[in-house]
Amino acid sequence: MKLKEDLNPLLLLLFHVCVWLYSVLAFLPSYLFSSVSESDAGLGSEQDRAQKLKAQSVTGSPAGPYRAVSATKRLVSSLHPGVDTLDKVFEYASRRFPERDCLGTREMIKEEDERQANGKVFKKVILGEYRWLSYAETHRSAAQFASGLAALGQKAHKNIAIFCETRAEWVIAAQACFMQNFPLVTLYSTLGGPAIAHGLNETEVTTIITSRELLETRLKLILLEVPRLQHIIVVDDTPTKWPGYPRGITVHNMATLQELGSKPENGSRSNTQPIPSDIAVIMYTSGSTGIPKGVMISHSNLIAGITGMAERIPNLGENDTYIGYLPLAHVLELSAELVCVAHGCRIGYSSPQTLADQSTKIKRGSKGDTSVLQPTLMAAVPEIMDRIYKNVMTKMEEMGRFQRTLFTLAYNYKLEQLSKGHSTPLCDKLVFKKVRTLLGGKIRLLLSGGAPLSATTQRFMNVCFCCPVGQGYGLTETCGAGTISEMWDYSTGRVGGPLVCSEIKLKDWVEGGYRSTDTPNPRGEILIGGPNVTMGYYKNKANNQDFFVDDSGQRWFCTGDIGEVHCDGCLKIIDRKKDLVKLQAGEYVSLGKVEAVMKNCSLIDNICAYANSDETYVIGFVVPNQKHLLSLADQYGIRGSLEDLCNNAAMVDVVLNVITEAALSAQLERFEIPRKIHLSPDPWTPETGLVTDAFKLKRQQLKSKYQDDIERMYGGK
Structure with a gap:
């Protein structure tokens, strides 16, 4: 996860001498006021913090149910006594x-x-x-x-x-x-x-x-x-x-x-x-898998959900x-x-079009909303954080050699210090202050939800924006509540332990090969239970089978997502039933996993992997990053507009080779990597109807749009 750069040995030595001198002189204030210190975490190094018990099975069974350590006796459902609507x-x-x-x-x-x-x-x-x-x-x-x-x-x-x-x-x-x-x-x-x-x-x-x-x-x-x-x-x-x-x-x-x-x-x-049981909201889903469904959410459901979320945000109050x-x-x-x-x-x-100084609707030279507001808290879907990461990395590549080398040194140094539980005030002030101003300069916590966040992007936000990223997992059907990582746990690829308002069980999915008896970690379909689980779908009995009530009267929702629970009680999302496709040769491919890995490639702005069970390989639709695509075309002497390049067979082959190498470096299996791709010059936005407002792919709509390309890539045309 470290940034790579050819580093001059003398510059490297000088950097470490300066950092060592500063660390010695600033040890005491750094120790007392560290933003990621042992007092915050209860433990020192990142490895120790990642292993600290956050949740446990209340029955001792590997299938659960798992509850937060602070809520093993009972789930919490309200913020203040008597405030129940x-x-x-x-x-x-x-x-x-x-x-x-x-x-x-x-x-x-x-x-x-x-x-x-x-x-x-x-x-x-x-x-x-x-x-x-x-x-x-x-x-x-x-x-x-x-x-x-x-x-x-x-x-x-x-x-x-x-x-x-x-x-x-x-x-x-x-x-x-x-x-x-x-x-x-x-x-x-x-x-x-x-x-x-x-x-x-x-x-x-x-x-x-x-x-x-x-x-x-x-x-x-x-x-x-x-x-x-x-x-x-x-x-x-x-x-x-x-x-x-x-x-x-x-x-x-x-x-x-x-x-x-x-x-x-x-x-x-x-x-x-x-009264608490009355319906407060009928929230229609984004319709990523078909006709939107109306989820009935009661007052008590929402209050339970926000109670669980609030418990994971330290020092939340009127200064935020x-x-x-x-x-x-x-x-x-x-x-x-x-x-x-x-x-x-x-x-x-604000809006996505006016968020930052560089946003699409902000006139050049005037201020975006984050610069004026200087927020301390922000929620973001991974798509937005991925864009920020790629924009900063692109700007870094345009820096002079000295600046780029200094940024790389500081990035890797801070990454090492974070793993030890130490802060880096000198790097934060001299190197990362300008990056922080992209979001106003005062962000103390980012909350990520809606889709998996890549480890690369999470590390980047931790380092460059000098704040923790609370990665969470939840659904409309659970009021968005399920899990959120502890702010002092900087481990990546996980979504934390259950909130104090909910608990989690794992249900065996034999067809997909996931069982609670799997080692080293129990795996299975994620079931979320608690007072935050909603009342079901409005006038939609056919889909209400995903909800059930257990013998104690508690409501549960079967998410369709596959997870594994680690020894500290944290959940990791590893698959989704609807995203799993069995190829003709018998291999299972998780489309969501393929997309999450390949979006880390700087050449890709967005990707939809597709597989037909009658075929032996995966294909993909790719929205390339315009700047990187033009640069790559220039290297190979290929000329034309963005649309021309996307329709150029030679350019498509070049892009496929680049992203295949990136996928192999990220340890995707050969059968998981798209063998053929189609390049789209037009971005996928909610306005196009190809992604939801949370930027989740609408697979059915994408399939319809690119049906001719699917047939061509599978040899039908």
Whole structure:
């Protein structure tokens, strides 16, 4: 995992002398204030910390159930006594932190079109400072909106939908629904028309909350397919009149409803306030494996989940600032923001297009959201962290020899010190400070979820951003809660032990060759149990077979993921039932494993491995990294645009050779490595419908898009 560079022996010696002198002079303060010290970990070296017991089987059986060491007697399900519904969580926070900044939105100063060299036009923005609502103001806004919805005719226990980008108004609307016991149906803002219509019709909503942009570009196109819809509430202030909509549908502004709700005659709460077992959210999945399913999540489910997550975040409190940019319709982001609200943190809003100074919508020379907000906490899917890693590595390759050598020395030195449990204040200040500023410079914790994070990327984030990465595992069906690694455990490739709200069992999967009796580690399908396990799928009995209740009354969910439990109680995800394909010769190939390994290659921005059981080899669709592809083409004297290169047979062969070597170096088996590939010049984004909002591959859609290429690569054409 070390960076490689031809190092001048004299420079190497000089570096180590400087570091040794600094270490001797700074030993005492470094020892006392180390960010990764023995006092934090309870043990010194990385190897010792990785072996410290984190969970254990409460029955002694290798199949489990496994519980966190601090929860072996009972699972924990609430943050504060008596705070048992989500409206009470927010009420508690607004009473405790009334004047504290709660939700922040950057002011839009200017938006302009920027023409690119290829003739395309991109929207660029210049943004100002964050404008904040305090906890008291946010609570008041939510209460007024709740009363306005009730005055409009919305009834308790009747579903209401939200189809909106991540922003402060999303949270205000959600809290309003929790207050009045309106089950909130959440839909990804990137879902296609049929999926949106399916969710709205299945839940029989009459009211939907959305933004002006989504109304005009997506929702408006399917209104005639949703006959029950009566009210559309737009969170933007302008315009105030909305002509041209089908008869029976009225469009309102959020501010207008808040004004309605502020009137004394509309200010009383409904008689039916939520109880813990009431449905808080019907969360539609991203639809990565078919039609989105609505997961029914109760108030008590979400509170149990955020209780487990909060226990793994040390010193969480009102000094923290969280940056919200992932989809709030995803359980990871919703849970993370609820955790922050419960502890008085600030939440500043962003988007993937405005996150950093180099983001696509930020005008050159102006500041991205992380630079202005300087968050201390951030959640990220591996796709985003992989991009950061590749961008920094590309910039490092462009440095002069001296700078590149110094960076490599510092990186490898810090890696060694981290393994011993020591901090490196000199390297952090002189070498990694500039890299840290990419995310604002104050990040103290990154939470990773949604997909496996590669060891290379995790190590990079540990070293260059000078903070731990809490890698977690959970599903919508478990409120995003399952496991999160301890912040002082820097071991890679694992997702930590069970949270205090949940427990884990392993179920033998004989067909795949995984059993709890396997050595050295028990293996099997992961089952998650606890108060965070949700109520099942909405109007979908066929899929509810994945849920069951045991003899003690505890709910369990069968995840379909394959894991192994290490001797310290940590879980490692090693496979997935649906990703496992048996080739004609009998070898099993884990497509997810192949993709995770090959995405570490700098030439690959994204990859989808594919295998047909009637064939003897794997193929792949690859989105190449444009910069690296052009550089590689130049080396081989191949000319043309990005699209020309992707369609050039000689270039495809060159790329295949490079990624095959990378795969062999990463110890993939020969039969696991794609034998043929197709290069795609167009990136896969949620807008293309080929990946979810969490950047998970939509295999069925990818298969349909590249069907002709599949037939060609398998010899059919």
